[in-house]
Amino acid sequence: MKVISTERSQVLGARVAASLGVELVDVKFSRFPDGESYLNRSGLDDQTIIIGSITDNDALVELLLLIDACDTSENTLVLPYMAYARQDQRFKDGEPISARAVARAVSRGVSRVKTINIHQEEVLSYFDVPAEDLSMAPDIGRHLQQMELTDPLLLAPDEGAARFVADVAAADGWDCDHLQKTRHSGDHITIAPKSLPVEGREVVIIDDIISTGGTLATAAGMLRVQGASRVDAICVHGVLTGGAYAHLCASGVGQVIATDTIERACSRITAADCITRSLQD
Numbered sequence: 001m002k003v004i005s006t007e008r009s010q011v012l013g014a015r016v017a018a019s020l021g022v023e024l025v026d027v028k029f030s031r032f033p034d035g036e037s038y039l040n041r042s043g044l045d046d047q048t049i050i051i052g053s054i055t056d057n058d059a060l061v062e063l064l065l066l067i068d069a070c071d072t073s074e075n076t077l078v079l080p081y082m083a084y085a086r087q088d089q090r091f092k093d094g095e096p097i098s099a100r101a102v103a104r105a106v107s108r109g110v111s112r113v114k115t116i117n118i119h120q121e122e123v124l125s126y127f128d129v130p131a132e133d134l135s136m137a138p139d140i141g142r143h144l145q146q147m148e149l150t151d152p153l154l155l156a157p158d159e160g161a162a163r164f165v166a167d168v169a170a171a172d173g174w175d176c177d178h179l180q181k182t183r184h185s186g187d188h189i190t191i192a193p194k195s196l197p198v199e200g201r202e203v204v205i206i207d208d209i210i211s212t213g214g215t216l217a218t219a220a221g222m223l224r225v226q227g228a229s230r231v232d233a234i235c236v237h238g239v240l241t242g243g244a245y246a247h248l249c250a251s252g253v254g255q256v257i258a259t260d261t262i263e264r265a266c267s268r269i270t271a272a273d274c275i276t277r278s279l280q281d
Helices: 007-020 057-069 098-107 121-126 137-147 159-169 214-225 244-250 272-280
Strands: 002-005 027-031 037-041 047-051 074-079 112-116 131-134 153-156 175-185 188-193 202-210 230-238 256-259 267-269
Touching (some): 002 007, 007 057, 007 272, 037 057, 057 098, 098 112, 112 121, 121 131, 137 159, 137 230, 137 256, 137 267, 137 272, 159 175, 159 202, 188 214, 202 214, 214 230, 244 256
Parallel strands (some): 002 047, 047 074, 074 112, 112 131, 153 175, 153 202, 202 230, 230 256, 256 267
Antiparallel strands (some): 175 188
16 A cells, blocks of 8 residues: 655645555656646555545646546545535536535546545535545544643534534533624624633634634634633634635634644644544554
8 A cells, every 4th residue: 555645735645654654655746838737656556545635726637637647556535625515515506516526526546535524424425436524523632632721612613513513522521612693783793602601711713614714703802802811713624715814813813723634834733643543444
């Protein structure tokens, strides 16, 4: 077995190879003068773990080329982050189901797929091969233990993320809750935990994705007003578009922490252990 990765997931690929104790395949990436992608890999074994986050259109094309270049082996595809996964149904007539289109495209040439905290698990049914979603909740829980917080309150940004946050909280029996938006008038809205008070407590907002960070920044400001001694933010996928990281910091968030499903400067939690556990089961 060997591990190979796209250019966007090279750090995570190297970490998974080291964790598995197998060789990392060398790949050279370049572009033709007209902008088309090109890659060339070194030798494979009978089984290959292909690791590639789809962060944008170029990353999707690169992943498709890499899968095709590995046609001499049996391949397991690990999609740490899958763009287009949020378009998982047709909302208007004439729209594509983008998650289905991407899932079908990357299914060719692989025997199974593993995703990480995909936005909706229903997307797994769109792959043409067996697909499994892995959770980073235990790994985020371990990272929180290392932060040595005092009686933290873990908050989901909405009810939909509450189950994931509860799984994180189970690592050490921490209190957890979810934020609830209350409209008091046409232009007066408050965001607060549904059940538990935050006054004097260290609060960690946890979500699967931080994209623009707008709602989270508003929530952080309100939590500080409500008496939280500190507000941090942790996510699995740090999309962080439109200056989201700076916006969150400017809004009073102490730390913004992501995993390396998307490789960022704030990727302080690795998905390598999560992937390795799954591959060794």
